[in-house]
Amino acid sequence: MKTTIEELEGKWIATLEGELDTVAALDVEQALKPLMDSHGKDVIIECSGLEYIASSGLRILLSILKAAKANGSKVILRNVNEDIKNVFKLTGFISIFDFE
Amino acid sequence: MPDTNRKIMQQKKVRQWTKWPAVIIVLAAIFMEAILAFQYNYARAQLEEELERSTLMDLITSALRIQEVLSKAEVAVSNELVHAEKQIDDPQYMQTVLHSLVQNDKDNIDGAFLAFKPDFYPQEGHWFEPYVRQKDGKVELFQMGSPEHDYTQREFYRMAMEEDVPHWTDPYWDGDGACNWVITYSLPIKKNGQPVGVIGVDLTTTWINDVVNYYHPHPSSFSIVLTEDGKFISAPTDSVASEALVNHIVALFNDSAVERKVVGVGRITRFKFYDPEYNEYGRVYYASKKSAPHWQILLVCYDSEVFGELVELRREMFLWALLGVAILTLIVWLFRRESRKLQESQLSQERIGAELRVANEIQQSMLPHHMLQLDDVHIYGRLVPAREVGGDLYDYFVRDGKLFFCIGDVSGKGAPSAMLMAVTHSLFRSASAHETNPARIMQTINEASAEGNEKNMFVTMFIGVLDLPTGHLRYSNAGHDNPIVISNGQTEQTGSPHVQHLECDANLPVGVFADTKYTMQNTMIEAGSTLFLYTDGLTEAKNVRRELYGEQRVMQVMIVCASEAMLPKQIIDTVSDGVHTFVGEAEQSDDLTMLAIRYTPARYKSILTDRFTLQNDVHEVTRFGAFIKHVTDQLSIEKALAGQLRLAIEEAVVNVINYAYPAGTDGEIDVHVESDGQTLRVIISDSGVPFDPTVMVKADTTLSAEDRQIGGLGILLVRELMDNINYERTDGRNVLTLVKALHPES
Numbered sequence: 001m002k003t004t005i006e007e008l009e010g011k012w013i014a015t016l017e018g019e020l021d022t023v024a025a026l027d028v029e030q031a032l033k034p035l036m037d038s039h040g041k042d043v044i045i046e047c048s049g050l051e052y053i054a055s056s057g058l059r060i061l062l063s064i065l066k067a068a069k070a071n072g073s074k075v076i077l078r079n080v081n082e083d084i085k086n087v088f089k090l091t092g093f094i095s096i097f098d099f100e
Numbered sequence: 101m102p103d104t105n106r107k108i109m110q111q112k113k114v115r116q117w118t119k120w121p122a123v124i125i126v127l128a129a130i131f132m133e134a135i136l137a138f139q140y141n142y143a144r145a146q147l148e149e150e151l152e153r154s155t156l157m158d159l160i161t162s163a164l165r166i167q168e169v170l171s172k173a174e175v176a177v178s179n180e181l182v183h184a185e186k187q188i189d190d191p192q193y194m195q196t197v198l199h200s201l202v203q204n205d206k207d208n209i210d211g212a213f214l215a216f217k218p219d220f221y222p223q224e225g226h227w228f229e230p231y232v233r234q235k236d237g238k239v240e241l242f243q244m245g246s247p248e249h250d251y252t253q254r255e256f257y258r259m260a261m262e263e264d265v266p267h268w269t270d271p272y273w274d275g276d277g278a279c280n281w282v283i284t285y286s287l288p289i290k291k292n293g294q295p296v297g298v299i300g301v302d303l304t305t306t307w308i309n310d311v312v313n314y315y316h317p318h319p320s321s322f323s324i325v326l327t328e329d330g331k332f333i334s335a336p337t338d339s340v341a342s343e344a345l346v347n348h349i350v351a352l353f354n355d356s357a358v359e360r361k362v363v364g365v366g367r368i369t370r371f372k373f374y375d376p377e378y379n380e381y382g383r384v385y386y387a388s389k390k391s392a393p394h395w396q397i398l399l400v401c402y403d404s405e406v407f408g409e410l411v412e413l414r415r416e417m418f419l420w421a422l423l424g425v426a427i428l429t430l431i432v433w434l435f436r437r438e439s440r441k442l443q444e445s446q447l448s449q450e451r452i453g454a455e456l457r458v459a460n461e462i463q464q465s466m467l468p469h470h471m472l473q474l475d476d477v478h479i480y481g482r483l484v485p486a487r488e489v490g491g492d493l494y495d496y497f498v499r500d501g502k503l504f505f506c507i508g509d510v511s512g513k514g515a516p517s518a519m520l521m522a523v524t525h526s527l528f529r530s531a532s533a534h535e536t537n538p539a540r541i542m543q544t545i546n547e548a549s550a551e552g553n554e555k556n557m558f559v560t561m562f563i564g565v566l567d568l569p570t571g572h573l574r575y576s577n578a579g580h581d582n583p584i585v586i587s588n589g590q591t592e593q594t595g596s597p598h599v600q601h602l603e604c605d606a607n608l609p610v611g612v613f614a615d616t617k618y619t620m621q622n623t624m625i626e627a628g629s630t631l632f633l634y635t636d637g638l639t640e641a642k643n644v645r646r647e648l649y650g651e652q653r654v655m656q657v658m659i660v661c662a663s664e665a666m667l668p669k670q671i672i673d674t675v676s677d678g679v680h681t682f683v684g685e686a687e688q689s690d691d692l693t694m695l696a697i698r699y700t701p702a703r704y705k706s707i708l709t710d711r712f713t714l715q716n717d718v719h720e721v722t723r724f725g726a727f728i729k730h731v732t733d734q735l736s737i738e739k740a741l742a743g744q745l746r747l748a749i750e751e752a753v754v755n756v757i758n759y760a761y762p763a764g765t766d767g768e769i770d771v772h773v774e775s776d777g778q779t780l781r782v783i784i785s786d787s788g789v790p791f792d793p794t795v796m797v798k799a800d801t802t803l804s805a806e807d808r809q810i811g812g813l814g815i816l817l818v819r820e821l822m823d824n825i826n827y828e829r830t831d832g833r834n835v836l837t838l839v840k841a842l843h844p845e846s
Contacts, residue, residue: 022721022754052743054750055813065805083743090820091813092801 002049003031011042017049025056035064040071044100048079058091065097076100121432128428132421140414144407151406152364154317155385155399159368162312162323162397163389169208169311170393173285173301174266176201176209181287181299184214188291191221191228195241198232201301202239209301210234210282213244214289215251216297217261227251228297256286260298264288268393270327271305281305283333308334312397318405324398328388330354333395341400345375349384349400373400380404456488456515463489463518466525468496471669476568477503478698480668482676483691484637490691491517492635493525497532500794501568501826501837504532504541507695508561508610509580509635517557524549524559524610534795536827538563538576539620542610546578546618549611558611562604562633567828569837571625571699575602576618579609581636584655586662588628597662599655602631630698632658632671637692641679644686649679668696704781706774708734716757716767716786721750724771731773735780737842745840748821749782751814752793752838760788760834775842779823782838791834793818794827 001024002017012035020028035043043064065075076098080088088094180197187193194214201212211233218226227245234240244251251257259267269284286300312323313336322336324346330353335346352358352373360371368387375382383406386398404411464483472479481494491510496503506528510517524545531544541563549559560580566573582601605619625631634654641649657678661671672694679692712727714720728749732742753769761767772783798819799812819825824839 019725021725021750023719026718052746054747054754055817056754058813062805062808066808069805083740086740086744087747087817090801091799091816092803092808096805096808 001028003028005032005034007041011044013044013046015046015049019052020050020057021052021054022056025054025060028057029060032060032064036067037071040073042074042076043068044076044078046078047081047084050080050084053084053087055091058087058093061093061097074098121436125425125429125432129421129425132424136414136417136421139417140410143410143413147407147410151401152368152370152385155401156364156368156387158316158321158323158399159385159387159397162325162399163387165311165314166308166325166395166397167389167391169303169307170268170285172205173209173303176204177212177266177285177287177299177301180212181289184289184299185291188289188296191216191224191230195230195232197299198230198241199239202232202234206234208303208307210280210304211302212300213302214297214299215245215257215286216289218252220296256284256300257298260286260288260300261295264295266392270329270331271333274302305334309336313340316399318401320405321399321401324350324400326350326353326396326398328394328396330396342377345377348375349373349398353384353386353396353398375402378402453488459489459515459518460485463522466522467494472496474498476699476701477566478668478700479503479505479696480672481693481695482672483693484688485518485691486637486688487514489515489518490693491521492637492691492693493521494633494693494695495525495528496695496697497529498568499532501824501839502536503566503568503697504563505566505633505695505697506561506563507580507583507633507635507693508559509637509691509693510559511557516555520549520557520559520611524561528563532565534797536565536574536792536795537620538565538574539618541565542576542578542607542618543616546610546616547614550614550616558609560609560635564631566625566697566699567826568699568701569826570828570830571627571701572828572830573623573625573631574620575604575623576607576620577604578607578616578618581634581639583634584632584658585625586630586632586658588626597665599658599662625699627699627701630662630668630671630696633695633697634675635691635693637688637690638675638679638694640690641683641692642686642689643683649682653678653682668698671696704774705776706781707777709772709774710734711773712771714753714769714771716761716765716769716788718754718757720757721754724753725750727771731780735775735842737780741840741842744821745780748818748838748840749784751817752782752784752836755793755796755814755818756784756786756788756791756834756836759791759793760786762789778842780840780842784836784838785833787833790829792827792829793836794825 001020003014005012005014007013014032014035016028018024045061068075078100080099085094088097180201183197184194198212198214202209211231213229213231215229221228227243229243229245229251231242231244232239233242255269256267259265266285266287271281271283274280274282282302282304284300284302286298288295289297289299308325312325312334316322322340324335325333327333330350332350335341352371358371360369362369364385368385370383370385372381372383374380380402382400382402384398384400386396388394388396467481467483470481479496481496483490483492483494485492491512491514492508493510494505494507496505498504508521508524510520510524527545527548528541531541535541535544542561545561559578561578562575562580562583564573564575582604585600585602587598602623603621605621607618608616639649639651639654654675657675661674666674675694710731712724714724725746728746729742732745737745753771756769760769767786767788770785772785774781793815796815797812798816799809801816818838822838822840824837826837828835
């Protein structure tokens with residue numbers, strides 16, 4: 001599981017590649033810590049390389065979203081594949097995140 | 101429905117019947133009036149006859165009395181005539197007879213006289229008419245004859261002389277003599293057989309009125325006496341009848357155009373008159389004296405006096421009849437009111453009946469379908485309420501691979517029990533949503549029911565939770581009839597299936613005390629066995645002799661069902677037939693409920709099995725993930741489905757890792773995977789603390805981001821992604837079974 005984050009044009013861009021299972025979630029949580037306080041910057045998470053996500057991963061995304069909303073900034077998920085979209089539907093996350 | 105038709109017909113009849121009263125009253129009134137009219141006419145005819153009889157008597161009496169007086173005068177004159185004729189040559193002596201006449205009958209005879217042919221007595225002169233009169237007690241003699249008083253022209257003289265008959269004159273005013281209205285009776289005096297003079301008397305007429313009006317049956321009646329020609333002889337005084345009235349009546353009498361009728365056996369004639377002064381109708385009866393003079397005596401009567409009482413009576417009878425009709429009307433009105441009340445109560449009863457039927461339909465719809473047939477269980481239930489709605493209940497549903505079922509009996513029957521039944525039913529559903537221990541389910545229901553249970557109604561109840569994969573039955577009994585188990589195994593002695601009651605603790609019924617503790621019991625149900633549950637409506641069904649069906653008979657029927665290996669529906673039909681035959685004509689006394697559950701677990705024919713063991717460490721997940729992938733590859737499961745399976749299983753295992761063993765302790769988690777080609781079964785077991793993930797609350801997916809909780813996602817995903825999830829605690833181990841169909845129908 002590969003996680004990268006960078007600031008670009010006043011936004012946070014995070015890229016997730018690989019399988020975000022329960023084990024991987026431990027590291028990913030650490031890696032995405034900066035996003036927990038985005039200082040009003042929108043967060044874009046690139047998911048084109050994301051093949052799998054477990055509930056631990058969903059929890060991380062939810063935490064980022066809650067923090068961002070508190071600052072008034074948005075969280076946008078990019079290029080989420082169909083299987084993962086299905087998981088988002090099952091958990092109701094489909095209606096709380098913005099997708100591109 | 102013939103029942104409804106009969107009720108409609110009854111209603112129609114009642115409505116028709118309420119129209120009749122008006123007709124009845126009218127007919128009764130007409131009938132009464134007809135009877136009264138008939139009676140009246142008859143009575144009137146009778147009175148008229150009576151009147152004619154009394155009138156006849158009255159007239160006859162009057163005539164007789166008149167005749168008596170006249171006769172007296174006639175006889176007196178006749179007697180004196182003899183004397184006079186003897187003294188015919190001595191005119192002076194002859195005059196003495198006149199004194200006799202006057203004195204003998206002082207009352208009526210006013211004057212007596214002789215009147216001779218002119219110059220019969222040359223010594224007396226041309227005229228000789230001696231007249232003796234009473235005046236003021238003194239008797240006076242006059243000579244009446246004179247050129248001014250030519251008696252030869254007078255009626256009394258001429259009639260006697262020329263006609264040679266005794267004669268009564270009509271009344272005339274005698275100015276010279278009596279100075280009053282008189283009638284004169286005269287007889288011829290004869291000498292040598294030839295009339296030479298007349299002897300006679302004058303009578304006043306006042307006595308006539310006294311005689312004829314001496315007494316009448318009716319106070320206002322009066323009599324008038326007329327000559328043959330209809331001229332006055334006597335009339336009543338002004339105080340009895342006014343002159344105008346008398347004249348009017350006499351005028352009518354003399355008017356030939358007036359309608360008359362002969363009555364009284366042909367002896368009296370009658371005509372009617374109208375008195376304008378008193379505004380009264382009356383009638384006049386009259387007849388002639390038989391002997392001369394043939395005076396006509398009239399008797400005048402007023403209708404009101406004759407028929408007055410009858411009219412009064414009629415009026416009174418009419419009022420009584422009116423009262424009678426009024427009472428009849430009152431009775432009829434009361435009857436109508438009662439029948440209308442009856443109608444209304446009938447209608448409201450029907451309305452209540454209709455509502456209860458709807459309530460029954462609702463109740464029936466709340467029950468689960470009477471039949472359920474799954475792969476591993478076959479259920480058939482029947483509930484027959486004693487009234488439109490009943491207080492019995494049964495329910496069953498499958499959740500997470502377990503069959504939750506219950507049967508209950510609310511004390512009493514009818515609508516109140518039905519309502520408590522509905523409440524208990526929903527309590528059962530809500531309590532079993534997150535609980536698999538039947539004793540705890542019972543407790544929840546009990547606490548909620550005992551609260552606010554003012555009517556002290558209670559429910560006997562049996563709750564069972566059958567784990568379908570293993571056949572492990574957990575149950576709790578709250579005062580209900582023990583179910584019967586027909587086990588698949590065979591007894592040694594008879595070789596037929598074993599039939600016996602399930603052994604149950606005697607817990608209190610639900611709703612009595614809020615703090616009642618309920619016990620849970622366990623047993624294993626063998627494949628092919630049947631559970632038979634019932635309420636006491638079965639064992640306490642009564643026949644006409646008030647005998648109970650009883651436990652023994654139920655057992656006997658059960659044994660028969662067992663020996664014939666009957667399916668649930670057949671069992672229930674057989675028991676129903678048995679109890680209906682027994683009850684016969686008697687009314688169903690209590691709700692009758694039966695539930696038959698047959699356990700037929702399918703053997704899993706796996707084509708692939710594999711195992712994996714991991715420690716309760718999250719890091720093991722990676723290795724575990726590889727194992728799952730290996731399995732899904734072996735089964736050629738396509739990528740998306742494989743991903744779902746991986747996710748679900750990972751979430752389940754992670755849950756176990758997190759909760760099964762106390763923090764800090766090591767433990768093993770066993771994962772057993774098998775597939776029959778159609779489904780994939782994953783059995784995750786551990787020996788940790790009892791932990792049932794199926795009772796964990798799913799996350800609420802409808803909440804907004806701010807409100808979303810962090811937890812609950814794992815179990816949500818497991819439930820959503822897997823087709824079946826089942827948890828059992830067996831032999832000190834948590835056993836979680838997940839099942840997914842590999843080729844779902846689209």
